[in-house]
Amino acid sequence: MFTGIIETLGTITNIEKEGDNFHFTIKSNITSELKIDQSVAHNGVCLTVVKIQGDEYTVTAIKETLDKSNFKYVKIGDVVNLERAMILGARLDGHIVQGHVDQTATCVNVVEEDGSWVYTFEYDKTYNNVTIEKGSITVNGTSLTVVNSIDNKFSVAIIPYTYENTNFHTFKNGSVVNLEFDVIGKYVARLLEKRN
Missing domain, CATH: 2.40.30.20 (Elongation Factor Tu (Ef-tu); domain 3)
Structure with a gap:
């Protein structure tokens, strides 16, 4: 974990x-x-x-x-x-991440704002993965909060520390990244599938 x-x-x-x-x-x-x-x-x-x-x-x-x-x-x-891997008993500063990538996404937009960056990613919706506004997502292993969640696209806002200390500073339009969707959300989605 x-x-x-x-x-x-x-x-x-x-x-x-x-x-x-x-x-x-x-x-x-x-x-x-x-x-x-x-x-x-x-x-x-x-x-x-x-x-x-x-x-x-x-x-x-x-x-x-x-x-x-x-x-x-x-x-x-x-x-x-x-x-x-996390140490048992340590603070969970991000969210629960399994290290099991669900699929990739492509960076389709990078906007530099006043002191931060907003990255937008598009992914194949046929895998039935979803994001929700203010929910958790892992992009290239980085725990982030979703903004602008739509059908097969979402954005994340990156602060300067994250920009400098992860490989986000290398991303541009067309960059392919790994996504791990929130594990709790995946279980909820699966349970709802079984009910239908």
Whole structure:
């Protein structure tokens, strides 16, 4: 379990294909604190550390992960948001995040306002995921509050701290991001489906 509060950024330094799997090597300032078999969220995708060498570590993404996330587009030099699993008993500053990406979305608009940024994302509605005004959403692993929720589109407002300390500063029109919809909302939607 995660909170959606990004700890730090990592840089992809190597990508190796093995069958349908991809091994991603990441350079990060938290590498020395990691251990083999530890779960770390990368742009919101929970991946297991399989190798550590110096200030770099390696994780493996299977086909399912690649199909549902933006990891199929990641290249060497890209910056990813990193968060280690939550500590039991610690404050939950974001919201409950599983690290299971539901689908991707495309950034369709970025507006710089006086001291903040508003990003609008569009997603495929055939997956039956929904957002609600002032509800929680995870974008590339970052816990955010939805504004301007409509059928298959929503916006989020980003403060300077989040802009500088996540990979939001790299987003532009056409950027593909990972979405994890609010887990409570997903259960409610599923229960309503079963009643109909």
